[in-house]
Amino acid sequence: xxxxxxxxxxxxxxxxxxxxxxxxxxxxxxxxxxxxxxxxxxxxxxxxxxxxxxxxxxxxxxxxxxxxxxxxxxxxxxxxxxxxxxxxxxxx
Amino acid sequence: xxxxxxxxxxxxxxxxxxxxxxxxxxxxxxxxxxxxxxxxxxxxxxxxxxxxxxxxxxxxxxxxxxxxxxxxxxxxxxxxxxxxxxxxxxxxxxxxxxxxxxxxxxxxxxxxxxxxxxxxxxxxxxxxxxxxxxxxxxxxxxxxxxxxxxxxxxxxxxxxxxxxxxxxxxxxxxxxxxxxxxxxxxxxxxxxxxxxxxxxxxxxxxxxxxxxxxxxxxxxxxxxxxxxxxxxxxxxxxxxxxxxxxxxxxxxxxxxxxxxxxxxxxxxxxxxxxxxxxxxxxxxxxxxxxxxxxxxxxxxxxxxxxxxxxxxxxxxxxxxxxxxxxxxxxxxxxxxxxxxxxxxxxxxxxxxxxxxxxxxxxxxxxxxxxxxxxxxxxxxxxxxxxxxxxxxxxxxxxxxxxxxxxxxxxxxxxxxxxxxxxxxxxxxxxxxxxxxxxxxxxxxxxxxxxxxxxxxxxxxxxxxxxxxxxxxx
Numbered sequence: 021x022x023x024x025x026x027x028x029x030x031x032x033x034x035x036x037x038x039x040x041x042x043x044x045x046x047x048x049x050x051x052x053x054x055x056x057x058x059x060x061x062x063x064x065x066x067x068x069x070x071x072x073x074x075x076x077x078x079x080x081x082x083x084x085x086x087x088x089x090x091x092x093x094x095x096x097x098x099x100x101x102x103x104x105x106x107x108x109x110x111x112x
Numbered sequence: 113x114x115x116x117x118x119x120x121x122x123x124x125x126x127x128x129x130x131x132x133x134x135x136x137x138x139x140x141x142x143x144x145x146x147x148x149x150x151x152x153x154x155x156x157x158x159x160x161x162x163x164x165x166x167x168x169x170x171x172x173x174x175x176x177x178x179x180x181x182x183x184x185x186x187x188x189x190x191x192x193x194x195x196x197x198x199x200x201x202x203x204x205x206x207x208x209x210x211x212x213x214x215x216x217x218x219x220x221x222x223x224x225x226x227x228x229x230x231x232x233x234x235x236x237x238x239x240x241x242x243x244x245x246x247x248x249x250x251x252x253x254x255x256x257x258x259x260x261x262x263x264x265x266x267x268x269x270x271x272x273x274x275x276x277x278x279x280x281x282x283x284x285x286x287x288x289x290x291x292x293x294x295x296x297x298x299x300x301x302x303x304x305x306x307x308x309x310x311x312x313x314x315x316x317x318x319x320x321x322x323x324x325x326x327x328x329x330x331x332x333x334x335x336x337x338x339x340x341x342x343x344x345x346x347x348x349x350x351x352x353x354x355x356x357x358x359x360x361x362x363x364x365x366x367x368x369x370x371x372x373x374x375x376x377x378x379x380x381x382x383x384x385x386x387x388x389x390x391x392x393x394x395x396x397x398x399x400x401x402x403x404x405x406x407x408x409x410x411x412x413x414x415x416x417x418x419x420x421x422x423x424x425x426x427x428x429x430x431x432x433x434x435x436x437x438x439x440x441x442x443x444x445x446x447x448x449x450x451x452x453x454x455x456x457x458x459x460x461x462x463x464x465x466x467x468x469x470x471x472x473x474x475x476x477x478x479x480x481x482x483x484x485x486x487x488x489x490x491x492x493x494x495x496x497x498x499x500x501x502x503x504x505x506x507x508x509x510x511x512x513x514x515x516x517x518x519x520x521x522x523x524x525x526x527x528x529x530x531x532x533x534x535x536x537x538x539x540x541x542x543x544x545x546x547x548x549x550x551x552x553x554x555x556x557x558x559x560x561x562x563x564x565x566x567x568x569x570x571x572x573x574x575x576x577x578x579x580x581x582x583x584x585x
Binding site: 021034037049056057058077090094109 | 210211213347350409412414415416418419426430433434435436437438439440445446447449450451452454455458460463464466467468470471472474480481484485487488491523524525528
């Protein structure tokens, strides 16, 4: 792990980092990754996945609420808006 | 004059029912206590201006003979639990100005099914990432037992609010120990139920496969009261479980397993060790059988946690982009807005975990880190569930040390190790209860310690039985 790698990762994560921060993060990640790499030792070959009791169940896509019911409440939170739209800078 | 230090939820309910005091008087007593003490402790970020109005509403219902489990009781919420028309920041600058358009299910249940008064929101580590509240964008909370020490975290404000006798109970969230560790540091009861037992709809997500809401109280009886109101399947959270999802398993027979090799690993404070041994003796005196248990995979829990959690953090916190809500920091063009907003809005620890999570999920490293961690998570869960066929509980200290001083943990890894005993319950999803066990003298202060009882999936009932017996309730 080095400074350039951290800067590349931060780019993927859409966060500006300074060179100084990238430097110190690289150093900290060395320590953390060294510690968490322990898990590789614990993995055995015969780990068959059991079917979990907990299921992530999606509801049917039915009975939607009345259109526009929450529009104003949600748009009120947007830093920038235009009418009933959230405003962003030109992308293309 | 109401003395909050001598009241519990259960006794306050008696007082309200008998007419010894009103909910308005009780709520005012909390507000006065916060005014008097919280300038120093800094447990609260906000006291809601509609609290007394809610109390008046509760008083009307009490007068009309209505009886709900928390009717008229003021409660505080960690600042990552949404209340309609109130601000919520998760102690982060990135949610500056955000006002919640909805209630969390927890709040809806507290108000409608419990009758509680929602008093205000408490300080925490930013996005619940930390073990000390030092990562709050609004400054740390202090431990009421020693102001030079941390209250623990991430739900440190909620713990300090109860320990400082400013409110009778509060809610927190626990992803790796964020309820139980501060409960132990502050000398109160902290409870994390089975994963999926309490709806997380309206809880600002950190690591969704681990997060769980739970209460801080002074007694186990009170923790059970709050839990009973909050529990239950919720159509708004598809990970919530049915009452009988996990069945009943082993018949309760007062058997406690102690994983000595795990407990006596590196970093255990000698005073904590002695305190823990005394707790074991106390349980023996209460008729519990103590059995040694061998759980060789448990020591990998924290390593598993620091892979899975940042991975989920990097994904969950992708939604904070300065477009739909919260802070917006303008750059030169569209994508630049994201970079600027997220750099300005997220604090150091949050940035650290997002970038670390991005790494463990990135192509070429996924199998080595994330893939392995998922396998070891299964291994730990299997091992614990196997143990619960023989024992009703696993007992460990809640923390390896008493509350530490501000600034004492010099590296992130040092700080992470404060969660060594609490993390396994999140990894396996099992319920876990921290109960206060005496204090120890440290540099002129009496600092509380906690012991941690963990039970099989769905066996919260056993935890309440043993917890009440231990505290003599």
